[in-house]
Amino acid sequence: MSGEAKLAPSLDELVRTKRILVCCGAGGVGKTTTATALAIAAARAGRRVLALTVDPSKRLSDTLGVAQNLEAPAPPPADRLAAAGISAPGSLEAWMLDPKLIADRLVRRFSRGEAEAERLMQNRVYRQMTRMVAGMQEYTAMEALYGFVQEGRHDLVVLDTPPARNALDFLEGPGKITEFLEGRVFRLFLPDENAGLIARGAAQLVGKALGAALGDDNYRELQSFFAAFAEVFRRGGANAQAMRKALSDPEVTSFVLVTAPTSVAISDVLYFRERAEEMRLPFGGFVLNRSQAREDARAMPDPSLLPEGASEVQRRAYAKLAAMAEVERAEVARDRALLADLSARAGDRGFALALPSLAGGADDIASLVLLASAVVES
Secondary structure, eight states: OTTOOOOOOOHHHHHHHOSEEEEEEOTTSOHHHHHHHHHHHHHHTTOEEEEEEOOTTOHHHHHHTOOSSOSSOBOOOHHHHHHTTOOTTOEEEEEEOOHHHHHHHHHHHHSSSHHHHHHHHTOHHHHTHHHHSTTHHHHHHHHHHHHHHHHOOOSEEEEEEEEGGGTTHHHHHHHHHHHHHHSHHHHHHSOOTTOOHHHHHHHHHHHHHHHHHHOHHHHHHHHHHHHHHHHHHHHHHHHHHHHHHHHTOTTTEEEEEEEOSSHHHHHHHHHHHHHHHHTTOOEEEEEEOSOSTTOOSOOOOOGGGSOTTOOHHHHHHHHHHHHHHHHHHHHHHHHHHHHHHHHHHHGGGOEEEEOOOOTTOSOSHHHHHHHHHHHHTO
């Protein structure tokens, strides 16, 4: 009907149509599990899917049975794929970000030759740079994501990010690298060749002081590293900027915010929603995990359970059971109210979905398939 408001897409629709899904949430809410379930749902629907994690928990790789520290994405074992109901044309691969591997590839791609690349990678400073430079890990995350998207081997990349308060760092990493390249400390090691006589004289004095403080060999190694580092990452910065643009495109990307019924988790997910709005990132919706919001068929104790002429022991046992049931009813009511609040906050721009509660967790394929099925039902 013309003029009718367009309904927000469901999570199932996002899984079937987007190229990138970014899962964000606080620690301990089941974000990695949710990301894995989304990847499985998409693969079961016939898409070629990559589950990519920058989360240091490493649970995604462990759950799928994919080895860590691989040089390239790899599929789970055949028996796990079969158990998940994944078959051609659908496929699933997983990979955990290895910052040094990505940095090495970046160096090789943008160095002037193999000799220069090897010289930089053998530099002692380079070997420690992911610890030294703020934004380096996030920069490599953007570079890795860009490479996978450009490669075109996957229809969908599901990105599992670090906990919510840090989830946007991978978007801001390139900016931090730029600040570092333009910062005063960096310029101490790379004085401007076009500077005036006084500025060059001052730079020489600074160089002598740094050489005395660090040792001439260490100073030269730092200077050599910074010179090569600046060139490589200035030339590679276009990739990160292109990826940042793609992550802001609602036709390509959607951000899924995962939470649980705890005050910390809710606070974090609402904070992320605000930051996402400020950065104009495409909001998909909320996923409420580890809640009782879907528990509408649970049998609760009824006085009719007590036999006629029940003993005092039986009555006390029933009273304790009834008290426990009241606690569960309160939890169900609380979580349904929370889901309703998230739905209201999502408005007509997103969804709010509660996943089934799994008492034993979701550390096996059968449990992940159950969650993936809930995504399809959304």
